[in-house]
Amino acid sequence: MDYRGHFPIFKNNNSVYLDNAATSQRPGCVIDAVSDFYAYSNANPLRGLYDLSMKATKKYEDARKKVADFLGAQSPSEIIFTRNTTESINLAAYSYGDEYIKEGDDIVISVMEHHSNLLPWQRLAKNKHANLVFMEPKENGVIEDDEIENKIGKQTKIVAIAQTSNVLGIENPIERIIERAHQMGAVVLIDGAQSVPHKKVNVKELDADMFAFSGHKMMGPMGVGVLYVKNSIMEKMKPFLMGGEMIEYVTREEATFAELPHKFEAGTVNAADAYGLSVAIDFINKVGYDYIEKKDTELTQRIINGMQAMGHITVYGHEDPSKHNGIVTFNVEGVHPHDVSSILNEDGVCIRAGHHCAQPLMQFMKVGSTARASVYFYNTSEEVDKFLDCLSKVREVCGYGT
Amino acid sequence: MELKSLYREIVNEHNLRPSHKAAIENPDLVLRGVNPSCGDDISLQLKFEGDVISDAGFVGTGCAISQASADIMIDNIIGLNKEEALKQAELFMSMIKGEALSEIQFDELGEASALQDISHMPARVKCAELGWRTMKEMVEKNN
Numbered sequence: 074m075d076y077r078g079h080f081p082i083f084k085n086n087n088s089v090y091l092d093n094a095a096t097s098q099r100p101g102c103v104i105d106a107v108s109d110f111y112a113y114s115n116a117n118p119l120r121g122l123y124d125l126s127m128k129a130t131k132k133y134e135d136a137r138k139k140v141a142d143f144l145g146a147q148s149p150s151e152i153i154f155t156r157n158t159t160e161s162i163n164l165a166a167y168s169y170g171d172e173y174i175k176e177g178d179d180i181v182i183s184v185m186e187h188h189s190n191l192l193p194w195q196r197l198a199k200n201k202h203a204n205l206v207f208m209e210p211k212e213n214g215v216i217e218d219d220e221i222e223n224k225i226g227k228q229t230k231i232v233a234i235a236q237t238s239n240v241l242g243i244e245n246p247i248e249r250i251i252e253r254a255h256q257m258g259a260v261v262l263i264d265g266a267q268s269v270p271h272k273k274v275n276v277k278e279l280d281a282d283m284f285a286f287s288g289h290k291m292m293g294p295m296g297v298g299v300l301y302v303k304n305s306i307m308e309k310m311k312p313f314l315m316g317g318e319m320i321e322y323v324t325r326e327e328a329t330f331a332e333l334p335h336k337f338e339a340g341t342v343n344a345a346d347a348y349g350l351s352v353a354i355d356f357i358n359k360v361g362y363d364y365i366e367k368k369d370t371e372l373t374q375r376i377i378n379g380m381q382a383m384g385h386i387t388v389y390g391h392e393d394p395s396k397h398n399g400i401v402t403f404n405v406e407g408v409h410p411h412d413v414s415s416i417l418n419e420d421g422v423c424i425r426a427g428h429h430c431a432q433p434l435m436q437f438m439k440v441g442s443t444a445r446a447s448v449y450f451y452n453t454s455e456e457v458d459k460f461l462d463c464l465s466k467v468r469e470v471c472g473y474g475t
Numbered sequence: 476m477e478l479k480s481l482y483r484e485i486v487n488e489h490n491l492r493p494s495h496k497a498a499i500e501n502p503d504l505v506l507r508g509v510n511p512s513c514g515d516d517i518s519l520q521l522k523f524e525g526d527v528i529s530d531a532g533f534v535g536t537g538c539a540i541s542q543a544s545a546d547i548m549i550d551n552i553i554g555l556n557k558e559e560a561l562k563q564a565e566l567f568m569s570m571i572k573g574e575a576l577s578e579i580q581f582d583e584l585g586e587a588s589a590l591q592d593i594s595h596m597p598a599r600v601k602c603a604e605l606g607w608r609t610m611k612e613m614v615e616k617n618n
């Protein structure tokens with residue numbers, strides 16, 4: 074199957090794009106959807122009583138329903154549109170956390186978290202004099218059962234963890250974590266930024282209380298993200314941003330708030346991008362997660378095998394390529410990751426270098442920074458081979474004998 | 476110069492076999508310089524005889540460009556007085572920001588002028604600047 078033809082960027086650009094964990098590329102249908110919204114349906118959604126506004130509103134609310142079905146939510150009212158994962162987690166930390174966390178409570182995360190799933194909890198813990206507790210993985214990236222049992226206990230009120238690590242690519246045992254947290258009476262937020270693009274998620278089956286992801290990593294537009302919250306929990310949450318669209322009735326002194334989930338969507342919403350996201354969901358469903366996972370594993374295997382054959386390369390995380398979800402984090406012996414990335418850029422190969430917004434994990438792994446190649450289903454084995462070929466010359470460029 | 480030649484012709488030599496990447500004895504000034512986003516992290520040490528930089532060294536880690544640039548800088552500034560060292564730093568910063576320099580100014584920068592083309596690589600400008608920026612800060616503070 075050739076899905077490459079659907080992506081205008083590959084016609085306009087010869088780069089080998091291997092930074093998909095940072096943001097994916099978008100198919101033409103998503104780009105057109107955003108543009109069509111403005112060309113044919115644009116008005117301020119939720120405000121006007123005229124046809125055009127109702128059309129805009131319908132596009133937006135249909136997108137919400139699409140997301141709800143996509144995640145296996147019970148109802149569209151459990152879906153809050155945000156700008157991205159970061160905003161979703163901040164919303165959860167404020168609207169739920171600030172209301173229910175008390176002095177001495179534990180907030181449990183892992184040392185693998187992206188800064189976006191760390192800093193909101195760090196602030197909350199500081200403000201409330203609560204404890205921020207870190208689950209730690211083994212060297213292969215796996216968080217084991219006794220770690221879960223040791224860290225999640227009676228004091229735990231919130232657990233927030235990535236389904237898939239953006240550095241190691243490993244999928245965390247979130248079913249076990251959710252089960253343990255619920256036994257202890259805690260609520261669980263799953264950061265799905267890296268999982269949703271690569272595997273089918275069903276929030277009901279997982280029994281997740283909250284689930285956050287970004288549109289832009291799964292071929293949607295850059296300006297839209299999602300926070301799923303179970304209805305029973307959303308009902309107890311206080312508003313996040315205050316202003317227009319999120320109210321029911323306002324006087325000089327008081328306000329009552331709109332019904333769920335609008336209470337959490339203050340101001341004019343990003344209807345065009347929400348619509349774009351719904352088209353990205355259609356596209357992902359058309360491609361199918363079976364195909365995506367198969368390609369992920371195939372390409373990851375090719376990268377890891379190639380690196381091992383090359384020598385002088387350390388690959389971080391699990392030895393099994395199928396546990397990487399398309400993400401390969403590595404270092405070239407003697408060469409700083411920034412030099413690796415700059416030199417590959419000379420050959421038109423795009424990879425990421427740095428701390429990947431996960432500095433505590435870098436400290437835990439005792440590396441200053443790393444390089445990361447991340448694939449998606451539209452990448453090809455030819456691209457991987459070109460990357461490997463260029464990578465094999467990096468040490469020579471940096472003055473090492475081959 | 477394209478990036479790969481830059482490494483081969485100048486950066487590698489100073490990165491792999493630096494002349495000044497070591498602590499010096501009894502430094503008068505020590506300052507840490509960091510690029511938080513890339514993790515370049517050096518500690519620059521200067522020793523003075525009167526107003527003149529008599530010895531200098533650095534320790535730390537970072538990409539080849541940050542390390543090589545710091546090493547080249549130290550080559551350049553040993554023997555200069557504070558004012559001359561600051562003037563060099565300013566010249567280097569101008570060059571790396573892509574401003575046009577005269578022949579004479581290039582000569583003044585010596586080997587450091589070979590890093591000129593980094594001005595076309597926005598992602599690497601900070602790396603090349605690190606040593607120079609740190610030196611400038613130390614000298615200005617103690618002037």
Ligand SMILES: Cc1ncc(COP(=O)(O)O)c(C=O)c1O
Binds near residue numbers: 237238
């Ligand atoms: C695991 C994880 N969480 C959160 C984020 C933050 O996503 P965004 O920048 O879209 O808010 C990212 C992406 O960078 C991520 O990989």
